[in-house]
Amino acid sequence: MDVDVFTLFPHWFDWYRGQRHVTNALALGSTLECIDPRTTTPLSGGAVDDTPFGGGAGMVLRVDVMERALRERYGKDPVEVREERRVIALTPGGRLLDDALAIELAGEPALTLLCGRYEGFDQRIVDHFCSDEISIGRYVLAGGELAAMVVLDTVLRKLPGALGHVESALEESFSPALEGAPEYPHYTRPAEWRGWTVPEVLLSGHHEKIHEWRREQSRRRA
Ligand code: ADE
Numbered sequence: 001m002d003v004d005v006f007t008l009f010p011h012w013f014d015w016y017r018g019q020r021h022v023t024n025a026l027a028l029g030s031t032l033e034c035i036d037p038r039t040t041t042p043l044s045g046g047a048v049d050d051t052p053f054g055g056g057a058g059m060v061l062r063v064d065v066m067e068r069a070l071r072e073r074y075g076k077d078p079v080e081v082r083e084e085r086r087v088i089a090l091t092p093g094g095r096l097l098d099d100a101l102a103i104e105l106a107g108e109p110a111l112t113l114l115c116g117r118y119e120g121f122d123q124r125i126v127d128h129f130c131s132d133e134i135s136i137g138r139y140v141l142a143g144g145e146l147a148a149m150v151v152l153d154t155v156l157r158k159l160p161g162a163l164g165h166v167e168s169a170l171e172e173s174f175s176p177a178l179e180g181a182p183e184y185p186h187y188t189r190p191a192e193w194r195g196w197t198v199p200e201v202l203l204s205g206h207h208e209k210i211h212e213w214r215r216e217q218s219r220r221r222a
Contacts, residue, residue: 001030001108001159005148006069007115008048010034012145016152021163025156032152037061037069049117058119066114066125082131085110089126090144090151094133097151099174101134105151106158113151115144181222184214 005013013034016022026032038046042064049059070078070087081087086108095101105111114121114130126133136147156162173183187198201213 001025001106001156002110003030003032003152004073004110004112005032005034005115005152006037006066006073006113007034007145007148008036008038008117009115009143009145010036013149016149019153021157022152024164025159025162028159028161030156030159035069035073037065040069040072041065042068052119056119059117060119061116061121061125063122063124063128066121066129070112070129078129081112082129085112086132087112087114087130088132088134088151089114089121089130090116090135090147091120091126091133092135092138092140094135096138097134097136097154099154099180102151102154102158103176105155111155113144113148115148117143178215178218179222181218184217184221 007013013032017026017032022032038048041048043062047062048065049061052058052060067078070081074081078087086105088111090113114125134147134151136150141147171177171183174180178184187202191198191203199213201209204210
């Protein structure tokens, strides 16, 4: 998967790029590139935002600035780019991210994520350049960068090989394998600690029973 993140803070992603599942995904052929709209802004002094029409607090990312950045990156009118790849604006009011959406996005060959800052985007950016608006929760972050990292975290770990072993993303919380329910509890050594024991069935070596027990636990947590 080829991922482009448009952000005014590209260096934030340096740390992110070093995380295990991200390095795995990159080693397996995925790409993650950050594009800073400030570097291509048509405005003087590196300006990228402006005060909102109608008044109010904060600054709004300008449509001409985002158009230039997208046009430079893809070599075409950005209204056409969303026909070819998902172009996602990170906004607090967008479609809520869940496992089903992560699976959907993991099936895409390419994603573009637009990170807003301050009061967010001029609405024309969302209306004309984006195919999706995604929110990671009903609260307001200072910008879309952390939200982009959350979206990518859950999407990249679903790519084959990103976790190192195939099974780990299959039967996890909210996955179709668990019918959308939270995952069952896990235990490891020691089998007893301060009198707190591990469910007997997990020590039995009886795979069928373990499977049944886990499904039941998962259903109970739903
Ligand atoms: N930008 C600001 N807040 C956000 C949120 N909750 N989700 C996605 N993008 C955001």
